[in-house]
Amino acid sequence: MPDFGYKIAKDRQIDYDENKRLIFSEVAAWEPSIYRCISCGTCAATCSAGQYTDYSLRKLILLVKRGEEQEVITNVSKCLLCGKCQLACPMGVNTRNLILGIQNAVKKTTYAV
Amino acid sequence: MSKTVLIIGGGVAGLEASGVLSKLGYTITIVEASDRIGGKLNRWANLFPTQRPAEEVLNYLKFQLDPNTSIITNTKIDDISLGKTQVSATLSNGNCIQADAVLVSTGFEFFDARKKEEYGYKIYENVITSVDLEQIFKDGKELKTSQGKTPKRIGIIHCVGSRDEKVGNTYCSKVCCVTGVKQAIEIKERIPSCEVFNFYMDLRMFDRHFEDIYKKAQVEHHVQFIRGRLSEAFENPDGSVMIKVEDTLLGKPMKMNLDLVVLMVGFVPSSSSVFLKKGLQLETGNDGFFTPADEHYKTVCSNQKGVFFAGACTGPKTIENTITEARAAALEIATYLNQN
Numbered sequence: 261m262p263d264f265g266y267k268i269a270k271d272r273q274i275d276y277d278e279n280k281r282l283i284f285s286e287v288a289a290w291e292p293s294i295y296r297c298i299s300c301g302t303c304a305a306t307c308s309a310g311q312y313t314d315y316s317l318r319k320l321i322l323l324v325k326r327g328e329e330q331e332v333i334t335n336v337s338k339c340l341l342c343g344k345c346q347l348a349c350p351m352g353v354n355t356r357n358l359i360l361g362i363q364n365a366v367k368k369t370t371y372a373v
Numbered sequence: 374m375s376k377t378v379l380i381i382g383g384g385v386a387g388l389e390a391s392g393v394l395s396k397l398g399y400t401i402t403i404v405e406a407s408d409r410i411g412g413k414l415n416r417w418a419n420l421f422p423t424q425r426p427a428e429e430v431l432n433y434l435k436f437q438l439d440p441n442t443s444i445i446t447n448t449k450i451d452d453i454s455l456g457k458t459q460v461s462a463t464l465s466n467g468n469c470i471q472a473d474a475v476l477v478s479t480g481f482e483f484f485d486a487r488k489k490e491e492y493g494y495k496i497y498e499n500v501i502t503s504v505d506l507e508q509i510f511k512d513g514k515e516l517k518t519s520q521g522k523t524p525k526r527i528g529i530i531h532c533v534g535s536r537d538e539k540v541g542n543t544y545c546s547k548v549c550c551v552t553g554v555k556q557a558i559e560i561k562e563r564i565p566s567c568e569v570f571n572f573y574m575d576l577r578m579f580d581r582h583f584e585d586i587y588k589k590a591q592v593e594h595h596v597q598f599i600r601g602r603l604s605e606a607f608e609n610p611d612g613s614v615m616i617k618v619e620d621t622l623l624g625k626p627m628k629m630n631l632d633l634v635v636l637m638v639g640f641v642p643s644s645s646s647v648f649l650k651k652g653l654q655l656e657t658g659n660d661g662f663f664t665p666a667d668e669h670y671k672t673v674c675s676n677q678k679g680v681f682f683a684g685a686c687t688g689p690k691t692i693e694n695t696i697t698e699a700r701a702a703a704l705e706i707a708t709y710l711n712q713n
């Protein structure tokens with residue numbers, strides 16, 4: 261077929277019904293302090309990785325909760341696991357262990373890649 | 374003979390002020406438009422933030438009323454005017470009342486959710502309001518969809534009829550955020566497996582214990598909070614409702630199907646305020662609520678001598694603030710009557 265140069269733009273809508281949230285189930289069991297997050301962004305502001313890339317732990321947590329797993333996979337590797345965010349978080353989210361949990365869950369659920 | 378006070382509205386504010394004024398020796402008449410005293414408390418099962426039964430507060434308010442209080446229910450005021458030192462009112466039952474002071478405690482009405490047509494209230498079967506949900510709790514009924522199923526996913530929509538220029542209400546109704554969190558917890562307590570989502574623009578957890586129940590909702594009940602205002606709702610053939618919001622913290626549009634949608638309806642001024650404003654020559658703001666003589670230190674006084682305010686007639690208010698205000702108004706009225 262000739263290539264006319266058209267393509268269909270990918271739907272960037274979060275489809276909550278379609279999304280599986282497998283990573284979330286794993287992570288919530290591993291580190292229940294994920295439920296304490298209030299999306300304040302304190303972690304993301306202090307994060308060294310976030311200064312140089314578009315990575316934000318606040319967003320990563322939301323992506324996990326919504327089941328946007330492709331984006332979780334591309335983002336979670338940007339974390340340096342330095343643990344700075346844990347000192348800053350006002351809600352006592354065990355951020356470093358949470359990120360480790362996300363990384364493990366991603367490995368376990370590589371169905372997505 | 375003791376001086377007389379006419380109290381317009383027998384809700385929380387009117388009842389509390391009446392109790393205090395009776396103790397101070399005044400003769401009270403309460404005129405209530407509906408068939409019973411207690412106002413909106415009659416329609417609520419449990420109160421935020423502690424989930425205590427609304428009936429406890431209602432019983433307290435009734436208990437502290439003086440037995441000699443004249444309570445006239447099912448009655449409206451047909452005509453009211455201010456004289457030099459007295460107020461005269463003609464009631465819908467034909468009687469006339471003269472009083473030395475008048476307390477306006479007409480409260481509020483719930484926003485009519487049908488005006489927000491795009492949310493489908495009274496069009497889609499599974500869209501209800503916070504008031505309807507509270508009634509289900511109060512009646513001790515099971516929470517079901519209109520198809521008779523136990524809901525698996527419920528969305529609670531904040532700011533319905535508040536912070537919305539399109540419907541003409543620019544203000545925040547103050548108590549619906551915490552009501553939304555309270556009701557989310559109450560749904561989870563009844564149906565733990567049901568997913569509950571609160572769609573909010575800001576969570577206004579301003580008072581003592583509010584932030585605690587927000588945390589409780591997340592940590593203990595796994596209620597999900599999604600920052601974004603409901604944009605559109607559609608009814609599916611099976612009666613469930615598809616909604617569209619932006620997940621503003623991710624910057625992405627989002628859609629999901631809900632078995633039940635609960636609209637957190639805000640406060641609007643009581644329909645009687647237009648009439649009272651005219652009769653007593655009172656001032657209101659653009660929002661239609663009465664404007665007190667001073668917004669900081671004369672919140673229970675009006676622009677007219679002998680006319681006082683208490684409760685939600687001057688804007689959305691919690692029950693405890695209303696009770697505190699009612700006492701302040703009673704004291705202000707007593708001081709005024711002593712000087713005249």
Ligand code: SF4
Pocket residue numbers: 303306307308309310317338339340341342343344345346355356359
């Ligand atoms: S642990 Fe990761 S998310 Fe936290 S501050 Fe370090 S790089 Fe950022």
Ligand code: SF4
Pocket residue numbers: 296297298299300301302303304317318348349350351352353355
């Ligand atoms: S600092 Fe803590 S509460 Fe705030 S967004 Fe980060 S993890 Fe969540």
Ligand code: SF4
Pocket residue numbers: 531532533535536544545546547548549550551575576577637639
């Ligand atoms: S209290 Fe909350 S839900 Fe109610 S109007 Fe204000 S912001 Fe909206």
